[in-house]
Amino acid sequence: MVSRVIPVEPFDLVVFGGTGDLARRKLLPALYRRMLAGQAQPGSRIVAVGRRVLDADGYRRMAEASLKEHAGPGALDPDRAAAFLDMLDYVHVDAEGEGGWASLADRLEGSERMRIFYLSVVPHLFGPISERVARSGCRTPDTRLVVEKPLGRDLQSAQVLNRRLATLFEERQIYRIDHYLGKETVQNLMALRFANALFEPIWNARHVDHVQITVAERVGVGGRGAYYDENGALRDMMQNHLLQLLCLIAMEPPAHFEPDALRDEKLKVLRSLKPLEGLGDVVRGQYLGINGEAGYLEDAENPRSRTESFVAIKAEIANWRWNGAPFYLRTGKRLRTRMSEIAVVFKDAPHSIFPESTGSTGPNVLAIRLQPDEGITLRLTIKEPGPGGMRLCEVPLDMTFAETLGADGLSMPDAYERLVMDVIRGDQTLFMRGDEVEAAWRWIDPIIAAAETAPERPQPYDSYSSGPEDALMLMHRDGRRWRALTA
Ligand code: BG6
Numbered sequence: 276m277v278s279r280v281i282p283v284e285p286f287d288l289v290v291f292g293g294t295g296d297l298a299r300r301k302l303l304p305a306l307y308r309r310m311l312a313g314q315a316q317p318g319s320r321i322v323a324v325g326r327r328v329l330d331a332d333g334y335r336r337m338a339e340a341s342l343k344e345h346a347g348p349g350a351l352d353p354d355r356a357a358a359f360l361d362m363l364d365y366v367h368v369d370a371e372g373e374g375g376w377a378s379l380a381d382r383l384e385g386s387e388r389m390r391i392f393y394l395s396v397v398p399h400l401f402g403p404i405s406e407r408v409a410r411s412g413c414r415t416p417d418t419r420l421v422v423e424k425p426l427g428r429d430l431q432s433a434q435v436l437n438r439r440l441a442t443l444f445e446e447r448q449i450y451r452i453d454h455y456l457g458k459e460t461v462q463n464l465m466a467l468r469f470a471n472a473l474f475e476p477i478w479n480a481r482h483v484d485h486v487q488i489t490v491a492e493r494v495g496v497g498g499r500g501a502y503y504d505e506n507g508a509l510r511d512m513m514q515n516h517l518l519q520l521l522c523l524i525a526m527e528p529p530a531h532f533e534p535d536a537l538r539d540e541k542l543k544v545l546r547s548l549k550p551l552e553g554l555g556d557v558v559r560g561q562y563l564g565i566n567g568e569a570g571y572l573e574d575a576e577n578p579r580s581r582t583e584s585f586v587a588i589k590a591e592i593a594n595w596r597w598n599g600a601p602f603y604l605r606t607g608k609r610l611r612t613r614m615s616e617i618a619v620v621f622k623d624a625p626h627s628i629f630p631e632s633t634g635s636t637g638p639n640v641l642a643i644r645l646q647p648d649e650g651i652t653l654r655l656t657i658k659e660p661g662p663g664g665m666r667l668c669e670v671p672l673d674m675t676f677a678e679t680l681g682a683d684g685l686s687m688p689d690a691y692e693r694l695v696m697d698v699i700r701g702d703q704t705l706f707m708r709g710d711e712v713e714a715a716w717r718w719i720d721p722i723i724a725a726a727e728t729a730p731e732r733p734q735p736y737d738s739y740s741s742g743p744e745d746a747l748m749l750m751h752r753d754g755r756r757w758r759a760l761t762a
Pocket of ligand 1: 454492511512615
């Protein structure tokens with residue numbers, strides 16, 4: 276299947292933190308791949324801004340190395356890479372001082388193109404940079420501002436940030452990235468739910484037993500231990516990625532596929548989450564070292580750290596649709612495999628007409644795999660083929676996107692490719708609104724407060740395991756179990 280690519284208007288994209296990790300690993304390769312796909316036009320301009328003193332050629336050399344490393348196998352066509360590198364410019368700016376702002380304004384002066392400021396920087400710079408963008412004359416009425424998590428570290432700081440940005444930009448100009456919303460399968464979840472009549476009648480607690488959302492990673496936090504130790508899995512993953520996924524599963528159908536209609540529905544879900552008191556429905560863990568690989572406490576460079584590298588939560592949504600069908604959420608580092616999945620586990624058949632000798636089977640499960648091998652499977656029970664009489668077995672109805680749609684690397688864009696193009700198109704559907712971010716903190720804050728004051732430390736778990744024992748118990752005590760962590 277060949278995807279249709281509609282070129283976007285030429286743009287000026289200013290990337291603060293242009294020499295940083297996110298820009299080099301994700302943004303530049305994403306923009307380059309969109310140029311290869313014919314969506315970003317060579318007439319556009321990418322102005323990297325950073326603390327380092329570099330000229331445009333120095334920056335282009337750095338960018339070329341990033342493309343070689345991260346643009347994907349076979350993507351580096353020398354002519355087209357040269358055309359892309361020509362789009363790049365570099366300005367040295369002091370984000371918290373006055374230096375360089377006049378040169379940046381000069382560089383942008385006279386351009387009629389749409390202007391985007393992408394703040395790929397540490398969060399305490401969001402305010403100072405946005406203010407200087409406004410003051411230095413760089414802001415036009417159509418300017419868009421892109422920020423990425425962490426958007427605050429609790430409700431109060433998120434409110435302060437939102438208020439500060441609101442004095443400088445209108446909400447329609449602010450794009451808050453949660454890169455999970457840019458993942459192919461996440462959007463497919465909306466298509467699955469709202470473009471098929473099949474699911475809606477059974478998409479509720481009468482038919483769904485529970486939902487499991489898992490974001491498991493094999494990597495530890497080595498290399499970014501200091502950042503991570505300040506945040507932990509609750510702030511780093513749960514407040515944003517996992518709650519956003521929960522919203523998309525749980526929300527009511529919006530009237531239109533339109534940014535605010537969708538975001539209103541997600542907000543209602545966040546506001547319907549039952550507040551958790553204490554840690555009775557929360558399990559926290561820290562990975563242990565293995566075969567010379569450091570454990571969490573060494574990676575975090577803090578032997579007394581109480582920060583969690585794993586968290587599992589039983590969440591409940593207090594509304595008519597979901598009352599009685601819990602959402603079990605888990606995420607962690609150094610787990611058995613890298614796997615992100617949403618599983619909607621349906622109730623058992625109300626009565627089995629088959630004798631026990633036919634074999635027992637489990638419930639229907641709709642599993643939406645975000646990574647790896649994006650796709651959707653539906654577990655069904657069928658008769659085992661052959662003449663051996665009636666014997667039941669489980670089979671997956673499997674739709675792995677790469678196989679079903681013949682998707683190759685370019686037609687299955689990475690989350691950042693899609694999100695950056697959406698900013699340019701002015702489509703906020705896949706971006707979080709300020710009130711959503713605040714509602715998520717409002718629910719998470721008491722959990723973090725309880726964790727920070729709890730006498731117990733996070734439970735140690737073996738590296739490359741399924742996480743702490745207590746996480747298994749969180750399900751077992753309800754007569755349920757987690758799906759296996761398999762690649
Ligand atoms: C980031 C977190 O937001 O998401 C990281 O800060 C995490 O800790 C990453 O590793 C996971 O993203 P992905 O797309 O690799 O699943």
